[in-house]
Amino acid sequence: xxxxxxxxxxxxxxxxxxxxxxxxxxxxxxxxxxxxxxxxxxxxxxxxxxxxxxxxxxxxxxxxxxxxxxxxxxxxxxxxxxxxxxxxxxxxxxxxxxxxxxxxxxxxxxxxxxxxxxxxxxxxxxxxxxxxxxxxxxxxxxxxxxxxxxxxxxxxxxxxxxxxxxxxxxxxxxxxxxxxxxxxxxxxxxxxxxxxxxxxxxxxxxxxxxxxxxxxxxxxxxxxxxxxxxxxxxxxxxxxxxxxxxxxxxxxxxxxxxxxxxxxxxxxxxxxxxxxxxxxxxxxxxxxxxxxxxxxxxxxxxxxxxxxxxxxxxxxxxxxxxxxxxxxxxxxxxxxxxxxxxxxxxxxxxxxxxxxx
Amino acid sequence: xxxxxxxxxxxxxxxxxxxxxxxxxxxxxxxxxxxxxxxxxxxxxxxxxxxxxxxxxxxxxxxxxxxxxxxxxxxxxxxxxxxxxxxxx
Numbered sequence: 001x002x003x004x005x006x007x008x009x010x011x012x013x014x015x016x017x018x019x020x021x022x023x024x025x026x027x028x029x030x031x032x033x034x035x036x037x038x039x040x041x042x043x044x045x046x047x048x049x050x051x052x053x054x055x056x057x058x059x060x061x062x063x064x065x066x067x068x069x070x071x072x073x074x075x076x077x078x079x080x081x082x083x084x085x086x087x088x089x090x091x092x093x094x095x096x097x098x099x100x101x102x103x104x105x106x107x108x109x110x111x112x113x114x115x116x117x118x119x120x121x122x123x124x125x126x127x128x129x130x131x132x133x134x135x136x137x138x139x140x141x142x143x144x145x146x147x148x149x150x151x152x153x154x155x156x157x158x159x160x161x162x163x164x165x166x167x168x169x170x171x172x173x174x175x176x177x178x179x180x181x182x183x184x185x186x187x188x189x190x191x192x193x194x195x196x197x198x199x200x201x202x203x204x205x206x207x208x209x210x211x212x213x214x215x216x217x218x219x220x221x222x223x224x225x226x227x228x229x230x231x232x233x234x235x236x237x238x239x240x241x242x243x244x245x246x247x248x249x250x251x252x253x254x255x256x257x258x259x260x261x262x263x264x265x266x267x268x269x270x271x272x273x274x275x276x277x278x279x280x281x282x283x284x285x286x287x288x289x290x291x292x293x294x295x296x297x298x299x300x301x302x303x304x305x306x307x308x309x310x311x312x313x314x315x316x317x318x319x320x321x322x323x324x325x326x327x328x329x330x331x332x333x334x335x336x337x338x339x340x341x342x343x344x345x346x347x348x349x350x351x352x353x354x355x356x357x
Numbered sequence: 358x359x360x361x362x363x364x365x366x367x368x369x370x371x372x373x374x375x376x377x378x379x380x381x382x383x384x385x386x387x388x389x390x391x392x393x394x395x396x397x398x399x400x401x402x403x404x405x406x407x408x409x410x411x412x413x414x415x416x417x418x419x420x421x422x423x424x425x426x427x428x429x430x431x432x433x434x435x436x437x438x439x440x441x442x443x444x445x446x
Contacts, residue, residue, distance in 0.1 A: 001391060001431060087397075092396045092397045093389055093390070093393045093395060093396060093397055093400065094397075095397040096389075096397050096400060096401070096422070096426060097426055100422070100423065100426035100427070103423075104423065104426075104427070119397075119398055122398060122401055122402075123397060123398070123401055126401040126404065126405055126422050127422050127423065128420060128422075128423070
């Protein structure tokens with residue numbers, strides 16, 4: 001048995017490994033993009049893209065490693081995001097060695113997994129990682145846009161266990177538009193533009209820990225959805241000032257065949273938090289206009305979640321959203337493990353964000 | 358502190374906590390490596406119990422998992438575990 005660094009050429013063998021273990025693999029272009037266009041990877045040497053466990057040349061296990069930058073009050077922190085942690089059944093005792101290699105890289109502030117199942121959660125905890133303290137992180141918020149269809153498909157999904165729904169994506173593509181509401185204007189766009197450079201500079205002094213909102217990071221993270229026209233961003237203007245944005249991805253909830261709009265970014269200055277209510281109302285309007293069945297939100301801090309709940313979002317507990325972190329930077333311990341009400345992490349702060357399609 | 362005794366107590370706790378795996382109190386019992394009868398979660402469960410028992414006795418947080426996996430050798434037996442604890446407590 002050997003453990004070696006993963007190379008881009010390993011894509012095919014890792015896909016086969018994933019297939020044997022019922023795990024989704026991104027297509028090759030999107031998979032390579034995780035590193036090749038990653039703003040940190042591009043400016044550094046020596047980042048390891050992952051580790052593979054080999055038995056006579058066959059890849060029987062892998063743990064991939066994606067760099068993210070997190071920001072808090074003008075400071076940047078380097079994070080390693082665990083991705084594609086999978087081992088063939090007969091080699092599972094070696095999985096701990098792979099996890100150890102991931103969690104013991106030098107010069108990293110945060111080691112993160114936000115796609116852990118119960119088993120890998122226990123393993124992470126044994127290596128001194130902890131669950132974030134964020135209130136209700138595991139309770140997704142759902143807004144049911146099309147109630148009759150939601151009920152019908154939900155009941156059908158409970159009765160028909162086999163996933164034999166039609167998967168035709170009869171998307172009515174969202175079209176760009178501009179809507180004015182008193183002093184507030186919403187611009188619905190299909191991509192980020194250069195206005196985001198200035199906005200993220202203005203919002204640089206983030207009071208909440210979160211993955212970088214710099215334009216280069218946003219473009220990298222959402223590239224696969226932007227290319228497939230499944231990404232939308234609402235630019236929020238107060239008067240003439242660009243003060244925030246909400247980003248969304250359209251996707252299909254496979255089990256129940258719902259057309260779903262997943263909110264992946266809610267970035268509004270804390271001073272302008274009143275705008276969130278109006279912005280979310282506009283979001284609901286967009287979802288109705290373009291025939292979505294449900295809006296889905298995972299994570300976000302208490303003050304944002306209260307606004308969403310008042311608008312009719314309902315809580316649904318999910319086992320799949322375990323967010324675990326091993327921190328080597330004591331400056332972040334309070335934020336991650338004690339700041340229960342103000343921690344503002346979401347899907348976008350880990351590798352779950354790449355698997356919404 | 359009797360390290361052997363702590364290991365044996367932890368083995369008993371582990372064996373009594375589930376039916377799927379059994380750790381035998383033999384020096385050459387293979388905890389980790391090719392041919393080990395334990396899967397990753399079983400190892401984690403055993404080492405977590407051991408970590409707790411060591412902390413109870415010595416008030417030392419050993420971070421046992423990281424110590425064990427920092428070793429270069431592929432195989433790790435109960436005797437190796439005893440040696441590692443003797444060198445770290």
